[in-house]
Amino acid sequence: MIDIDEDNLKSGVLGLVMAVVEIVRDALRNQAARRMESGTLTDEEIERLGRALADLDLAIEDIKREQGLQEAVQSVRDGLDDLVDDAVQRIINPGAWPDESVGLENREEAGARS
Amino acid sequence: MTTTSRENACSTGEDAIYVYCVARGRTHWLLGPIGLDGHMVYTVPHDGLCCVVHTCPAKPYQSDDPQVVESWVVAHQRVIHTALDAFGAVLPMAFNMIVRGGPNGDAARNLKGWLAEKRGRFIPLLDNLVGKAEYGVQVFWDRQSIAGALVEDQPELRRMRDNALAKPKGLAYMLQQKLAKATGAALEDLAKQYVQGFYERIRQSVDQVHVDRLKKCDRGQQMLLNLSCLAGTGSRALGPVLEEIERVEGISVRFTGPWPPYSFVRAA
Numbered sequence: 001m002i003d004i005d006e007d008n009l010k011s012g013v014l015g016l017v018m019a020v021v022e023i024v025r026d027a028l029r030n031q032a033a034r035r036m037e038s039g040t041l042t043d044e045e046i047e048r049l050g051r052a053l054a055d056l057d058l059a060i061e062d063i064k065r066e067q068g069l070q071e072a073v074q075s076v077r078d079g080l081d082d083l084v085d086d087a088v089q090r091i092i093n094p095g096a097w098p099d100e101s102v103g104l105e106n107r108e109e110a111g112a113r114s
Numbered sequence: 115m116t117t118t119s120r121e122n123a124c125s126t127g128e129d130a131i132y133v134y135c136v137a138r139g140r141t142h143w144l145l146g147p148i149g150l151d152g153h154m155v156y157t158v159p160h161d162g163l164c165c166v167v168h169t170c171p172a173k174p175y176q177s178d179d180p181q182v183v184e185s186w187v188v189a190h191q192r193v194i195h196t197a198l199d200a201f202g203a204v205l206p207m208a209f210n211m212i213v214r215g216g217p218n219g220d221a222a223r224n225l226k227g228w229l230a231e232k233r234g235r236f237i238p239l240l241d242n243l244v245g246k247a248e249y250g251v252q253v254f255w256d257r258q259s260i261a262g263a264l265v266e267d268q269p270e271l272r273r274m275r276d277n278a279l280a281k282p283k284g285l286a287y288m289l290q291q292k293l294a295k296a297t298g299a300a301l302e303d304l305a306k307q308y309v310q311g312f313y314e315r316i317r318q319s320v321d322q323v324h325v326d327r328l329k330k331c332d333r334g335q336q337m338l339l340n341l342s343c344l345a346g347t348g349s350r351a352l353g354p355v356l357e358e359i360e361r362v363e364g365i366s367v368r369f370t371g372p373w374p375p376y377s378f379v380r381a382a
Contacts, residue, residue: 029291036288043285050284078330 015072018064019080022073025056130172130214131158131165131221134193135374136229137201138240139164145200148193150175150186155193160226163236166197166204167225172214194374203243205236206374239379246321247347247372253312253339253359254331255305260364261297264304271297309338312359316341319351324377335366342377 032049035041041049064070132150140162145155153168177183187209194206213228215221229236265271274296278289317323322344328337345352360367 032288033291033295037292046288047282047284050287052284054283054287 011067011069011072014067015069015076018060018069018073019076022060022077025053025060028056029053129221130170130212131167131225132170132175133207133211133213133225134166134168134190135197135204135206136163136165136236136240137197137204138162138237139201143200145193145196148189148196150189155196158222158225160229161233163229163233163240165225165229166193169221170212172212172221174210174212198247198374202245203240204374205239205243205379206376243344243375243378245346245348246344246375248375248377249320249343249345249352249369249371250373251316251339251341251343251352251356252337252368253308254335254337254366254368255308256334256364256366257301257336258334260304261301263363264300265293265297268300271300305338308362308365312339313341315355315359316343316352319355320345320349322378326377338365344375344378347372 032053036046036049064073132153134149134155137157139157140159141157141164142159143157143164145157145166147154149155149168150170153170155166155168157164158167175186177186190209194204197204213221213225215224265275271293274289274293278286278293281289313323313325316339320343324342324344326340326342328340331337343352356367356369359365
């Protein structure tokens with residue numbers, strides 16, 4: 001039987017949702033910056049875009065604070081960062097792979113005993 | 115530590131041997147009841163090498179009680195430190211390295227067979243470690259305060275900040291994002307310079323360096339370097355280098371050790 005703590009579940013799911021919202025916000029922000037730098041937006045459009053993104057930032061922070069999700073969101077984002085970091089490490093540093101399987105001399109012995 | 119003439123201290127009816135470390139030595143020694151759960155720790159010598167061990171049942175040490183596990187790990191470390199003091203150099207084993215007996219003989223015989231098989235590798239490793247110990251060096255920086263100082267110092271960043279402050283809300287937001295990106299790039303360049311410079315200086319003051327993965331820190335602090343250094347226990351070269359690094363604005367250094375040389379005895 002699986003024992004589920006409802007509060008934990010809520011915080012986990014909401015944390016995941018807010019982390020996704022933040023990532024989408026980051027993508028929008030980057031896209032907006034690129035358009036601004038390319039000179040295709042008028043001053044008025046930049047102002048409108050900037051206000052919308054600033055309001056989105058405030059809304060995200062309010063929801064996180066009200067629901068006590070700061071740590072849950074950070075933990076999802078850290079987890080994703082670690083995942084990407086691992087993938088990049090494997091690509092740029094393939095020499096480190098054997099470390100994971102070999103480790104200390106004694107591991108093979110420890111494995112052999114069981 | 116006392117000597118014993120017992121040929122085989124493992125004759126207690128239990129059929130496995132828990133191994134703490136390997137050292138150079140030809141004698142049977144009793145190190146005392148300092149092992150896991152107060153077990154008597156002794157050496158099993160073979161052809162110039164010896165294992166520091168205690169006798170145990172042929173199953174791994176496992177417990178759901180974190181305090182029990184902690185006491186075992188502390189005892190494991192304590193035995194390795196004691197052996198390090200006694201022998202001058204040890205190859206530490208990870209927790210739960212157990213050699214069992216089998217159809218071909220008792221556990222001590224299997225252990226001696228293992229020592230004989232690895233002798234060619236272990237002797238040079240141990241000789242390289244005599245009079246040396248591992249030290250942990252971690253270098254951190256306070257990203258926020260360094261970013262603030264960078265904006266003040268670099269005219270281009272300062273101009274971007276002042277420009278953003280004078281604009282209406284939406285435009286100011288967009289310009290602040292641009293400033294954050296430019297500051298991030300400047301911070302990355304500075305971090306690269308620091309890491310390369312610090313690493314070179316540290317590497318030159320010790321015998322060997324092992325680069326470990328960076329770890330996450332409390333907010334504000336960021337780890338730049340995580341090194342395990344092998345250095346002579348009497349060496350005074352590393353201290354002044356670390357003091358000099360710590361004098362750099364926004365940089366802090368954590369130094370730990372001496373430790374048994376875990377990072378320098380890998381099989382690979």
